[in-house]
Amino acid sequence: MRVLTTRRFLQTAAVLVAGMLLGACGKKDAPPSESTAPAAATTATTAPPAEPARVLVVGTDAAYAPFESQNQSGEIVGFDIDIVRAIADKAGLQVKFVNTPWEGIFTTLDQGDRDLLVSAITITDERRQSMDFSDPYFNAQQLIAVKADSKISKFADLKKLKVGVQTGTTGDEAVSKLQGKTSTSIRRFESTPLALQELEAGGVDAVVADNGVVENYVANNAAAKFKSVADPAAFASEQYGIAVKKGNTELLEKINKALAEIRADGSYDRIYATYFGTPQAATPAASAASR
Structure with missing residues (x-):
């Protein structure tokens, strides 16, 4: 058995330590791998994701066929x-329609709950004070709806009769001027169909409302046995417009540009013919009346 002396042990240990030190001095550092490179440059050049297009909320009182x-x-x-869908397509806008009662519909626009309104809204000087309107897109006039055997032939005949109207409409205003605003013979309803x-039930002698609505109801409710009576001398011509919040010129310009385009390419006439037959003549300047 061989014995390792203290001296021999120290000599051996010294040799081993010296070898380790020489090995450490001769070792080269490995170059940094690509994964250790800073990631800031890549982050800086990455474009942020595009925000989704905002959906415009359109208020409409959906009780006014054939308009809504x-x-x-x-x-x-x-x-x-x-x-409005055709206009939105042309303008590259996204829209969502929300049923909104006529009473209070303008408040929703003013408060920002609606971005625009389309609801057979007549352009008036009074309304222009609190909202902006697109170019006119529809000509309208008031008609008198009566039973087929009625002797009523003109607006003046309604002076002392019971007349139904939708609250806050041109019909309401016209009959209020004829009979007096506080007349108990004026029956006001939330919608024209209710009037x-x-x-039909015999509760009123006549109803005054927009021509498109009256004609549509007469045509689609033959059992009611109604007829319509026109009186151009009594009712001024009206024009409908799309309403936007006062001062929203950017949206208004897009709507007007797209409205002109759908008139030019025939889209407007095709839509009009679907609901009313023969295309409507060019819309003149707006008058001071109201739905």
Whole structure:
């Protein structure tokens, strides 16, 4: 058995330590790998994700066929709806229609709950003080709806009769001027169809409302046995416009540009013919009346 002396042990240990030191001195540092490179440059050049296009909320009183109403599925449909969809497509806008009661509809625009309104809204000087309107897109006039055997032939005949109107509309204003605003013979309803149903039930002698609505109701409710009476001398011509919040010129310009384009390419006429037959003549300047 061989014995390792203290001296021999120290000599051996010294050799081993010296070898380790020489090995450490001769070792080269490995170059940094690509994964250790700073990531800041890549982050700085990456474009942020595009924000989704904002959906514009369109307020409409969906109880005014054929301009706006709800079908059996609850979907809002009508002439106004198709016109705004066509305008939105041309302008590259996204829209969502929300059923909004006529009473209070303008407040929703002023408060920012709606971005625009389309609801057979007549352009008036009074309304222009609190909102902005697009170029006119529809000509309208008031008509008198009566039962087929009625002797009523002109607006003046309604002076002492019970007349149904939708609250806050041109019909309401016209009959209020004829009979007096506080007349107990004026029956005001939340919608024109409700007023026409009251006429069918015998609760009123006549209903005054926009021509498009009256004609649509007469044509689609033959059992009611109604007829319409026109009196151009008594009712001024009206024009409908799309309403936006006062001062929203950017949106208004887009709407007007797209409205001109759908007139030019025939889209407007095709939509009009779907609901009213023969395309409407060019819309003149707006008058001072109201739905």
